[in-house]
Amino acid sequence: MTEINQQRYRFSDAPIWELQRNYYEEEGMKAWNNDQVPQYITSNPMIATTYAEMIFGFLRDQADKGEVSEPVTIVELGAGAGRFAYHVLHKLCELRDYAGISIPPFRYVITDLPMKNVTAWRNHPALQPYIQQGLVDFARFDAVNDTELNLVVSNTTIRQGDLKQPLLIIANYFFDGIPQELIYVGDGKIFECDVLVETPDEAKSLKPSEALSLMKLSYEHRRAPEYEAVNYPYRDVIALYQQELEDSHILFPQAGLICLERLNQLSQAGFLLLTADKGDHLIENFKFAEPPELIRHGSFSFNANYHALQHVFEQRGAHTLFTTHHYKNINVGCIFMLDKPMSYVNTRLAFRQFIDRFGPDDFFSMKEWVDPRIDTMGLQQILAFWRLGGYDAEFFIQSAKRISTLLPEANIEELQDIQTGIHIMWSSYYEMEQRYDLALDAGLLLFEMDMYEDAKHYLEISVETDEDEPVPTVLYCLAICCYELELDEEALEYTREALVLEPGHEEALALLKCFEGMEIR
Numbered sequence: 001m002t003e004i005n006q007q008r009y010r011f012s013d014a015p016i017w018e019l020q021r022n023y024y025e026e027e028g029m030k031a032w033n034n035d036q037v038p039q040y041i042t043s044n045p046m047i048a049t050t051y052a053e054m055i056f057g058f059l060r061d062q063a064d065k066g067e068v069s070e071p072v073t074i075v076e077l078g079a080g081a082g083r084f085a086y087h088v089l090h091k092l093c094e095l096r097d098y099a100g101i102s103i104p105p106f107r108y109v110i111t112d113l114p115m116k117n118v119t120a121w122r123n124h125p126a127l128q129p130y131i132q133q134g135l136v137d138f139a140r141f142d143a144v145n146d147t148e149l150n151l152v153v154s155n156t157t158i159r160q161g162d163l164k165q166p167l168l169i170i171a172n173y174f175f176d177g178i179p180q181e182l183i184y185v186g187d188g189k190i191f192e193c194d195v196l197v198e199t200p201d202e203a204k205s206l207k208p209s210e211a212l213s214l215m216k217l218s219y220e221h222r223r224a225p226e227y228e229a230v231n232y233p234y235r236d237v238i239a240l241y242q243q244e245l246e247d248s249h250i251l252f253p254q255a256g257l258i259c260l261e262r263l264n265q266l267s268q269a270g271f272l273l274l275t276a277d278k279g280d281h282l283i284e285n286f287k288f289a290e291p292p293e294l295i296r297h298g299s300f301s302f303n304a305n306y307h308a309l310q311h312v313f314e315q316r317g318a319h320t321l322f323t324t325h326h327y328k329n330i331n332v333g334c335i336f337m338l339d340k341p342m343s344y345v346n347t348r349l350a351f352r353q354f355i356d357r358f359g360p361d362d363f364f365s366m367k368e369w370v371d372p373r374i375d376t377m378g379l380q381q382i383l384a385f386w387r388l389g390g391y392d393a394e395f396f397i398q399s400a401k402r403i404s405t406l407l408p409e410a411n412i413e414e415l416q417d418i419q420t421g422i423h424i425m426w427s428s429y430y431e432m433e434q435r436y437d438l439a440l441d442a443g444l445l446l447f448e449m450d451m452y453e454d455a456k457h458y459l460e461i462s463v464e465t466d467e468d469e470p471v472p473t474v475l476y477c478l479a480i481c482c483y484e485l486e487l488d489e490e491a492l493e494y495t496r497e498a499l500v501l502e503p504g505h506e507e508a509l510a511l512l513k514c515f516e517g518m519e520i521r
Contacts (some may be wrong), residue, residue, distance in 0.1 A: 006198045008220070011182035012255065014195045015128065016212065018298065021113060023208035023299045028116030029433040031298055039081055041330055042172040042276055047360040048087030049171065051274055054334070055088070056095045057350035058168060059103040061343070070164045071105040077143060078174040079110045086430045087390075088170075109149060118249045122152055126430050126481045129419065143178050144257045149266070155394060157495050159428060163267040166338055169260070175304035178259070179442065181252040181441075182239075182292065184221050185245045189237060192224035193249060193291065196273075199458025207300050219249075219291045236313045240283070248289045253305050257312055264337060270467060272347070273335040279304030279335060306333055311338050321351050327361045337384035363389065374399050379406045379414050383421065391425040391439055400441045403472065407448055415449050422446065422454070427513040437462055440474065447477050456481035472502035479511055482495055488515070 009015070024031055041047070059072060096103065098315035108130075110121055118138045119351055121127060130136040137151040149158040154492060182193040199215040208215070227238045232259065241250060259440050278295075280286065280303065292302045310320045310333070321334040332355050336344060339508050370377070370385055377385075383401050389395050403418065422442045443458030444498075459478050463470050473497035482491035492515050498508040 003316050004198055004200055006196055007082055008194050008196050011193055011195050014197055014217075015199075016197070016215065016217075016294070017179045019208040020299050020310070020494045023212070024112075025114045026208065027298070028114050030122045031080070038393060039083065039173075041360070041364050043081065043087070044363075044394070045087050045091070045392050046277065046363045046388065047172075047332075048084055049091045049103045049390050050097060050332075050354045051084075052088050052361055052378035053350045053354045054274055054347060055092055055106075056099075056103075057346035057348075058344065059106065059383070060346040061099070062165065063101070063103045063515040064346075065343075067165060068102055068104050071107050072110045072165045072168060073158070073163055073267075073433070074106060074170065075141075075149065076108070076110050076170040076172075077112075077141065077259075077269070078171065078177065079112050079121075080117070080173075081432055082110055082117070082124060082127070082502040083430045084172065085110045085136070086124075086126050087428060089127075089136060090428045091183060091390075093135070108136045108434070109139055109151065110136065111144055111149070113140065115140050120433075123433075135136075143174070144293070145257055147262050147265070158263045158266050161268055164269065166269040167263060167267040167269065167271040167484075169263055169271050169273045170427075171273060171277075173198050173277055175253055175256045175275070175306075176277050176279060176301040177299065180302060180305070181254050182219070182256060183224065183227060183241075183252055185241050185248045186221070187246075187251065188242050189243065190224050190227040191221040192227075193221055204368045212294075212300055213296060215294075217294060234308070234312055236315055237308050240311065241286070243285055245286055246288070248286050249291045250286055251292055251302055251305050252290065253308055256304075256309065260309070260313075270338040271335075272338060273342075275306075275334075276330050276332040277304040278329075279306045279331050281306035281310050281320075281331065281477040282326075283307050292423065304331075306331060309335065318340075321348065322357050323355075323359065323361070325356075329364045330361045332359055332361065341398075367395075371398065374402050377402065379403065379410055382406075383414065384415050386421055391421050391428070393425055393429050393436075396422075396425055397436065397438065397441060400445055404445060404448060407445075415451075418449065419446065419451055419454060422458075426458070437466060442476075444477065447481065448482075452481040452484040456485065469501065470497070472498040472505050472508065475501070476505060476508045476511070479508065483511070 051197040055074065062068070062072065076085050085108060112118065116138050121138050127136055130316070131153055137153045139149045139151050141149060151158070182195070184191040184193050196218045200214055226232060229235070232238065236253070260271070260273065278301070286307065295301050306322065313335050314320055316337070319336040322331065334351055337474060338344065374382070382403060385397055386392070426442065439458045443455050443462055446455035446458060456478060459474055459481065463474060463478070475494045479491045479494035479498065495508050495511050495515065498505055499512065
């Protein structure tokens with residue numbers, strides 16, 4: 001019979017948080033394989049373009065203030081697979097080069113808790129050009145404890161007061177996964193919500209994700225007058241909850257607030273926070289709130305309390321921006337903890353245009369609608385949505401078969417747009433731990449379009465990088481590409497390679513017979 005252990009903890013001290021740390025440190029980049037931990041919603045090219053526009057607006061604002069000599073440091077917290085950082089860098093450099101105006105230099109520092117991730121980013125092929133240009137660096141950063149940033153590439157440390165420019169902080173799916181306090185408001189009083197954790201004895205020998213899946217949480221209240229004390233640093237927002245809420249459970253981001261305060265100390269000029277998460281900034285959404293649900297996905301997450309972040313920093317003079325409409329999947333916000341925050345006109349305009357008017361949450365809602373309907377869409381609709389999403393590789397993978405079926409009806413302009421889209425997509429492709437052969441899909445589609453030079457380029461990439469033995473049909477397609485490009489020696493070689501793997505391949509045999517009956521061009 002399985003023995004069940006039950007222990008009581010303060011919520012922020014519960015063992016779930018240590019298991020969370022252990023999960024990410026053990027799994028490293030593998031945590032994002034098969035979407036164990038969701039990453040698409042905050043890592044696609046569309047949201048990266050949104051952030052790049054915000055950052056570029058901020059750089060323009062600094063240039064307008066005459067601050068063009070000192071570099072701006074951008075720090076991404078909990079960067080995970082690194083895909084989002086890469087897309088932001090790609091888009092930001094595009095904007096810089098297209099605009100051709102004077103802006104401050106910038107450096108993007110990618111951080112996370114596991115050192116495995118830092119090592120993987122340092123060695124990722126897509127990030128090497130940015131490393132060589134001095135545009136990117138990496139650091140292990142523990143959000144709960146660290147006060148400095150130890151940079152891996154430059155071998156330097158950012159300490160308190162080192163930065164003359166404001167620090168630009170990016171925190172996506174970050175505040176929902178670091179320790180939080182859990183309080184309860186009832187009868188105008190504040191209670192601590194202790195968590196009772198039930199764990200089977202066998203959990204001690206399991207992997208973190210397995211142990212988490214077996215845990216059961218329940219809650220008990222106890223009076224916590226320390227939150228009501230005059231010297232409690234976040235007394236104002238607690239008092240507001242006492243006044244406005246009743247019978248409400250509130251996840252309180254004390255660790256997140258302290259983390260931002262520590263990061264704020266690194267700069268002499270404050271910080272700008274760009275953040276996206278499952279989380280509310282409207283106090284009415286906390287009324288009569290039930291205890292939080294543990295959302296499991298390999299690790300786990302809770303909703304983030306953006307209201308507390310917003311209120312605390314507004315009380316200190318910050319300007320905050322969240323969308324004027326309600327969010328559905330992901331809430332995107334911005335906190336200007338800066339001197340004269342309203343003077344950052346370009347940054348605020350970028351928020352208005354790229355988040356409030358139509359932003360990442362709107363795009364994801366549309367994608368949820370589009371995904372199951374791809375097989376009913378026309379080519380123009382597919383191309384339009386692909387462009388809207390920044391020529392996202394994931395959407396191309398989903399829609400490649402549908403595009404193929406529509407090719408016989410396509411006109412030359414549509415074929416050219418597909419070709420251009422593939423090139424743009426490939427130029428910003430970031431390979432994940434769980435590899436997908438995007439080059440093969442791109443090459444085969446271009447082959448169907450009789451664009452043999454481009455098809456050859458992508459099919460050769462597929463053959464060269466695939467760890468498995470080449471598929472004879474792919475080698476045959478390469479032979480045809482070479483034949484059409486009058487590269488007969490290469491065509492013959494690919495034909496022979498295909499027949500070694502599949503001696504009875506009829507098309508390859510016919511092509512070989514064709515070569516035997518002609519002189520090599």
